[in-house]
Amino acid sequence: MVAAIALADKTDTVADEQEPASPELRVSDRDRDLVVDQLHRHVTDGSLTLDEFTERVGAALEARTRGELEAVTFDLAPTPMASTRRAQARRWVVAVMSGSQAKGRWRVGSSVTAVAVMGGCELDFRRAEIDAPEVHVTAVAVMGGIDIIVPEGIAVELSGLPVMGGKELKLADVPFLPGSPLISVRAFPVMGGVRVRSKPDHAKPRTERRDKLPARSKKPKLGRADEQAAPATGELPAFPDGTVTIMFSDIVGYSAMTERLGDLAAHEVLRAHNAILREEVANCGGHEVKSQGDGFMVAFSSATRGLRCAVAIQKAFEKYSLEHPEEPIVVHIGLHTGEPVRDGADLLGRSVITASRLSSAAGPREILVSSLLHELAESTGEFRFGTPRQAxxxxxxxxxxxxxxxWQA
Incomplete structure (x- = not known):
């Protein structure tokens, strides 16, 4: 009798353990992170295109219940399946006095080279199958043009040396998607141009793509009372016009760090830096104008927003450095307020130059501001400043x- 009761209890316990979780059960941040990791494996395996990856990561981060989270991966295998037949990764896109393009569903390995000589090349990564966590693009344009398109929210780095030419990085002001592949572009335009820009998939409107996923309630972030809330429609804040506050931030001694650690290890530190900085900029309502290497230029609609963001950035890197004493991240920041000249998605003029020079003049872990910005912010009583100096x-x-x-007050 006792054995029968014990067996019945054990059977009930096993049944309870095997009972599927309710779709209305709330999910945690760890649950969301696990799904993002799964999506990352599928995008590097080619099961998802880069554009599909961005859509699903956004849905995963917004999911509140298990049912909403499971809908993101319902048509994916638990682990990426090996493919017996796959298209060969494309390594070259060449146009000599002609045009060449790589778009649609094409496969990309860890590197691809585009060469345009008196012609034009287009590399569209939105529906590409990515085989690696990082894609290195070498773009050489000689009296020609190269246009590189990526989905919104993907991490992109642009470097290189133009010779009587130009290079441009124009990304949508949207939050960086965790787990997304990095696209690193080295541009060498000679009397030509290389442009990198983000763009939603023209073949599928954003509303159509979102409609394929279950409806989700969006919980607005609670911020300071004097901060403008994000529009309920999900529209992004407009690029600040008129008088704006410009912030420049750089890693102190990044070149020496690269020399000491090597390219790969230093690049991992740079990725951590970029993710932390972009998160704080998004939280403060800033607009990332451009980034190059370890340097960022950000615009704010008010002086207080810019100063709050600078303080948040320094505190975030202080916390990171305490957790990673073997390789801390130290930045210096400069800010100035003025009316820059707007050139498309870029800002130019004396105000921008002044902010950049202030960043260079700032010491390690220092935030240095102009006298004009100091006058605007001092009256609020929110910030404390040190002894002024001549620079x-x-x-x-x-x-x-x-x-x-x-900032440590």
Whole structure:
């Protein structure tokens, strides 16, 4: 009798353990992260295109219940399946006095080279099958043009050396998607141009793609009372016009770090830096104008937003450095307020130059601001500044009075 009761209890326990979880059960951040990791494996395996990856990661991060989270991966195998027949990865896109393109569903390995000589090349990564966590693109344009298109939210880095030519990075002001592959572009335009831009998939409107996923309630972030809430429609804040606050940030000693650690290890540190900085910029309502290497240029609609973001960035890197004492990330930041000249998605003019020079003049872990920005912010009583000093900035005919911001107060 006792054995029968024990067996019945054990059977009930096993049945309870095997009972599927309710689709209305709330999910945790760890649950969402596990799904993002799964999506990352599928995009590197080729099961998902880059554009499909961005859509599903966004849905996973917004999911509140298990049912919503499972809908993101319902048509994917638990682990990427090996494919017996796959298209060969394309390594070259060449146009000589002609045009050449790689678009649609094409396969990309860890590197691809585009060469345009008196012609044009187009590399569209939105529906590409990515085989590696990083894709290195070498773009050489000699009296020609190369256009590189990526989905919105994908991490992109642009470097290289133009010779009587130009290179441009124009990305949508959307949050960086965790787990997304990195696309690193080295551009060498000679009397030509290389342009990298993000763009939604023209073949599938965003509303159509979202409609394929279950409806999700969006919980707005709670911020300061004087901050403008994000529109309920999901529209992005407009690029700031008129008087704006410009912030430049760079890693202190990044070249020496690269020399000491090697390219791969230093690049991992750079990726961590970029993710942390972009998260704080998004939280503060900033607009990333451009980034190159370890340097970022960000615009804010108000002086207080810019200063709050600078403080948040320094505190975030201080926390990271305490958790990673073997290789801390130290940045210096400069800010200035003015009316820059807008050129498409870029900002130009003396105000931008001043902010850049302030960043260069700032010491490690220092936030340095112009006297104009100091006057605007001091009256709020929210910020504390250190003793002003005279700084000779490169390209400036006279020294400027600058103020260090006490971000540890």
């Amino acid at each position: 000779e900035l490169k390209g400036m005919s006279i020294p400027l009075t600058v103020y260090p911001l006490d």
